[in-house]
Amino acid sequence: MLKNYIKIAFRNLWKDKSFTLLNLLGLSIAFAAALLLAMYAFFDLSYDQFHKNKEAIFQVYYTEQTPGGRALATSMPVPFAPALREELPNIKHVTRYMSDGALNLEEGKELNLRLIFTDPDFFEMFTFETLLGSADVLKENSKISITEETAQKLFGRTDVLGQSLNLLINGRKEAFTVGSILKDIPITSGLRFDVAVNFTHSPNYAENLDRWDARNHSVFIQLDEGATPSALTKSAASFTNLHYQGNIEDLKRDGAQPNANGNYLELNLLPFKDMHFADFSGDSLKVSRAYPYMILGIGLLILFIAGINFVNMSIARSAQRLREIGMRKTLGAAKKQLFFQFWSESVWIFLIALLLGIGLSLALESPFRQLFNTPARLTDLSSSTLLIALFISFILITFIAGGYPALVLSKLGTLKALKGKLDLAGKNRVRNVLMVVQFSIAIVLISGTFVLGKQLDYMRNKDLGFNKEEVIAIPLNGKRANRQNVALLRNELAGKPGILSVSASDNNLGLGRDGSTYFSRMGFDYKGRGVATNMLVVDYDYPETLGLQLKEGRTFSRSFSGDSLSIVINEAMARELQEKEPVNKQIILDDSITYTIVGVLKDYNFQSLSKKIEPISMFMNRDWDLYYAFIKIAPQNRVQSFEAIEDAWKRIEPNAEFxxxxxxxxxxxxxxxERTMTTIISSGSLIAIILSCIGLFAISMLVVTQRTKEIGVRKVVGASVAQITFLLTKDFLKLVGVAFLIAAPVAWWLLSQWLQDYEYRIELHLWIFLAAGLLAVFIALVTISFRTIRAALKNPVESLRTE
Amino acid sequence: MLLQLNHIYKWVKQGGKRVFLLNDISLDVEEGEFISIMGPSGSGKSTLLNVIGMLDEFQEGEYIFDGEPVHSLKEKQRAKLYKEYIGFVFQAYHLIDELTVYENIETPLLYKNIKSSERKALVADMLDRFNIVGKKDLFPAQLSGGQQQLVGIARALIAKPKLILADEPTGNLNSKQGEEIMELFKELNTEGVTIIQATHSESNAAYGNRIIHLLDGSKQLQPQN
Incomplete structure (x- = not known):
């Protein structure tokens, strides 16, 4: 019986080659796309999930009730972690974690290393396997852990236990001994480093040892088995009230409102496994896996569209198999047997398509990884649970998309089938609904492409308030002191054609090639209120180099000797200070040092465009370090100027990477x-459109065949080619129209939700959706016209003769 | 008695009025009979055959097949009954285009869950008997009409039915082929298979040992001559 089914399945597939081909094409594209998207999404979801203790590990964060509303902070003061361990129950491990950069000082091998300052507990809590040496190596102050990859880079081999290593950390040279070699950090780890050193080496460790108001690192804890984070949060109330007493009193004084628990400052715990998906920037913690799920969703939608194609084509084609169905029934086939026969035919198509799809996805894997900038691999999908999940979804798809047509066919009445009469009205309704769904999805995705593209374009081209086209930022990663290097750069580049000015600051704009981001903020009391600002240490000419607009006052100048005690602020800071005329107003920091505001800059977007412009204050204190040089060049000969700068840097720091x-x-x-999302949505919509068109093409082909006689008769009685084309097209266009009416509001809602995340965003206009709809109509028209025009042009004698 | 129809009525509604397809048909068929149903187009010949073959329903009356009251059976039981006892032969042969001669003949056995070795033997016998061994791997499209109908009959016979229902079995054939098929039916009948055929042709009808005339769904009483 089975053999018979297989035989007839293949003969049928072979007989209807165009149908089989279109289905295989559509389904294998869909399988490949879905697999790649699943690979991407599962990779994202697998972040930080490899730690054995992930269920018990939490990141500590504060919820602070400021006068301006609630704010979250993950930065902790140095004494926090030891105090937590001492004073709170049920804590198995605590570790501080601060990442920084270090420069290896071995001769001829100046390598920038990612360094973390952390506590010995770190390796007890997190699953970073120690290959050589012991896991508690950080208990010795001068010992460090390095990864295998780092060892290879530094020493050219991995058995380097006991080797000494000189590192330049924040301008200080320190000697260490390699105490353990770690297995390379998995790419799905949110915690990434080359070298781990004891936290006591962290910058200003000694000064900050007892200071609760200087916060500069993260803290992770591991709870005892059975302990709950909520219990810990509760028992932490007295801890915060004790250690943050001053802080809390300031908040009360400034008019902050306590939260529902009556607290001004609360300790909270974020499950470590959610860390990759957490957003602390709002007034409450947002853990959202929406992004990977959205990508997975797009993959499913694509599969769905291909499934619809399959269902529609199978049902439309069933007319040709009615006689067989009827015959089989008179020969004694039961419904069950017919169902199984037709279903197994579908299974074959699906199976072949799956194999082709897997092949296609393997072939497209590396371009995909490049295009979407992801380290994910298809082999990541080979874990057993995932394989089972994929297998189950495959069976499900086969069952639904293959089973529905099989069910319809097997239920046909024997006589009706034998006579070749198919009650098509009902089937057409299902087909139409499915096609509407298909085109709705396509229209939503096209609108998404338009809106995301426009928003990205808007963000790229928005005037950020500074000159981004003609300014080059250089991370100062040299061996020499950074200020010295800035001075050398100034000298080297002075008078060079095309170089307009050189300055520096302690933070970059955007994300540099060093890949590092950080922010520094401070709070202080001003006229009896607490105020908060971002801090930026700058060198002379900073606003001029960046092209920042001065609103009033002046900027830092060499002609004023006391400028190390001057500050320049932005308009947002002036508002924060509630000063109409802030110039010459004074603020007191660190209890005693008085700074004078000398100038106000117009607001500029120094942070992400998803944020409002925050207050910022610029300092020019020569004791504070600078980390980035900024060089303004003339608009002409950008390439030559860039090369001149690179040369200059190479001369100053020959061993440091530029x-x-x-x-x-x-x-x-x-x-x-945003770019990845735009690429995914636009390629998703492209595939959706292609697949929908394959389906539409097949359906139009079948409809034209079914109506050959009608077309012939109409032509004989005088219909023109245009009239017939219109007749054949209008039904399909109606469907696309309905799809537009459904899709436009959905797309509008989804996209306006998405845009909410951006403080600076484009307006949604109706024409975006109309354009998406028109595009869908146009593509549908072109697709159908292949067949309809040909049918309309046919000599009616021919079509009537065949009847 | 093989089957008995008692006052069968079948109608469709057209513009609120009943149009009778079968109008008070009563018929007794004994085992071993060869009955010809005659009548012009639209007289209800095919409908009657379909009702007897349990492919079609009727609104009123009783139908007893081999002692079983067909009118009160569920579809599944009815299917089981006709699968077991009835073979169909059609004017348009209705072979399955995608299957070879061999496979077409084999199909009813598959649906009866007969073992592979037994199937082989039965199909081989049938091919032998109809002299089409050499054509067993051909597809229906590669055969002449007469040969196709031969396969159709072989397929109807393979499950050893008690009753063969033939709807215009020679309608698509030329007279010589038609004659051969009728001779074959005659032969089968003498071997004990009950046959009911619908036909237009007087000469084909004459092969039967009883003729029933239908007009507008009613049995016509015609003098036997």
Missing amino acids: LGSFIDENIDRTFKR
Whole structure:
């Protein structure tokens, strides 16, 4: 019996080659796309999930009731972690975690290393396997852990236990001994480093040892088995009230409102496994896996569309198999047997398509990884649970998309089938609904492409308030002190054609090629209120180099000797201070040092465009370090100027890598997620459109065949080619129209939700959706016209003769 | 008695009025009979055959097949009954285009869950008997009409039915082929298979040992001559 089914299945597939081909094409594209998207999504979802203790590990964060509303912070003061361990129950491990950069000082091998300062507990909590040496190596102050990859880079081999290593950390040279070699950090780890050193080496460790108001690192804890995070949060109330007493009193004084628990400052715990998906920037913690799920969803939609094609084609084609069905029934086939026969035919198509799809996805894997900038691999999908999940979804698809037509066919009445009469009205309704769904999905995705593209374009081209096209930022990663290097750069480049000015600051704009981001903020009391600001340490000419607009006052100048005690603020800071005329107003920091505001800059977007412009204050204190040089060049000969700068840097720091880049590139780099999303949605909509068109094409082919006689008769009685084409087209266009009416509001809602995340965003206009709808109509028209025009042009004698 | 129809009525509604397809048909068929149903187009010949073959329903009356009251059976039981006892032969042969001669003949056995070795033997016998061994791997499209109908009959016979229902079995054939098929029916009948055929042709009808005339769904009483 089975053999018979297989035989007839293949003969049928072979007989209807165009149908089989279109289905195989559509389904294998869909399987490949879905697999690649699943690979991407599952990779994202697998972030930080490899730690054995992930269920018990939490990141500590504060919820602070400021006068301006609630704010979250993950930065902790140095004494926090030891106090937590001492004073709170049920804590198995605590570790501080701070990432930084270090420069290896071995001769001829100046390598920038990603370094973390952490506590010995770190390796007890997190699953970073120690290959050589012991896991508690950080208990010795001078010992460090390095990864295998790092060992290979530094020493050319991995058995380097006991080797000494000189590192330049924040301008200080320190000697360490390699105490353990770690297995390379998995790519799905949110915690990434080359070298781990004891936290006591962290910058200003000694000064901050007892300071609860200087916060500069993250803290992770592991709870005892059975302990709950909520219990810990509760028992932490007295801990915060004790250690943050001053802080809390300030908040009360400034008019902050306590939260529902009556607290001004609360300790909360974020499950470590959610860390990759957490967003602390709002007034409450948002853990959202929406992004990977959306990508998975697009994959499913594509599969869905291909499934619809399959269902529609199978049902439309069933007319040709009615006699067989009837015959089989008179020969004694039961419904069950017929169902199984037709279903197994579908299974074959699906199976072949799956194999082709897997092949296709393997072939497209590396371009995909490049295009979407992901390290994910298809082999990541080979874990057993995932395989089972994929297998189950395959069976499900086969069952639904293959089973429905089989069910319809097997239920036909024997006589009706034998006579070749198919009650098509009902089937057409199902087909029409499915096609509407298909085109709705396509229209939503096309609108998404338009809107995301426009928003990305808007963010790229928005005037950020500074010159991003003609300014190059260079991470100062040299061996020499950074200020010295800035001075050398100034000298080297002075008078060079095309170089307009050189300055520096302690933070980059956008995301540089060094890949590092950080922010520094401070709070202080001003006229009896607490105020908060971002901090930026700058060198002379900073606003001029960046092209920042001065609103009033002046900027830092060499002609004023006391400028190390001057500050320049932005308009947002002036508002924060509630000063109409802030110039010459004074603020007191660190209890005693008085700074004078000398100038106000117009607001500029120094942070992400998803945020409002925050207050910022610029300092020019020579004791504070600078980390980035900024060089303004003339608009002409950008390439030569860039090369001149690179040469200059190479002369100053021959062993350090040159990581300079134009700021517009840096800004662009921060849109990685938006860009990936746009690429995914636009390729998703492209595939959706292609698949929908394959379906439409097949259906139009079948409809034209079914109506050959009608077309012939109409032509004989005088219909023109245009009239017939219109007749055949209008039914399909109606469907696309209905799809538009359904899709437009859905797309509008989804996209306006998405745009909410951006403080600076485009307006949604009706024409975007109309354009998407028109595009869908146009593509549908072109697709159908292949067949309809040909049918309309046919000599009616021919079509009537065949009847 | 093989089957008995008692006052069968079948109608469709057209514009609120009943149009009778079968009008008070009563018929007794004994085992071993060869009955010809005659009548012009639209007289209800095919409908009657379909009702007897349990492919079609009727609104009123009783139908008893081999002692079983067909009118009160569920579809599944009815299917089981005709699968077991009835073979169909059609004017348009209705072979399955995608299957070879061999496979077409084999199909009813598959649906009766007969073992592979037994199937082989039965199909081989049938091919032998109809002299089409050499054509067993051909597809229906490669055969002449007469040969196709031969396969159709072989397929109807393979499950050893008690009753063969033939709807215009020679309608698509030329007279010589038609004659051969009728001779074959005659032969089968003498071997004990009950046959009911619908036909237009007087000469074909004459092969039967009883003729029933239908007009507008009613049995016509015609003098036997």
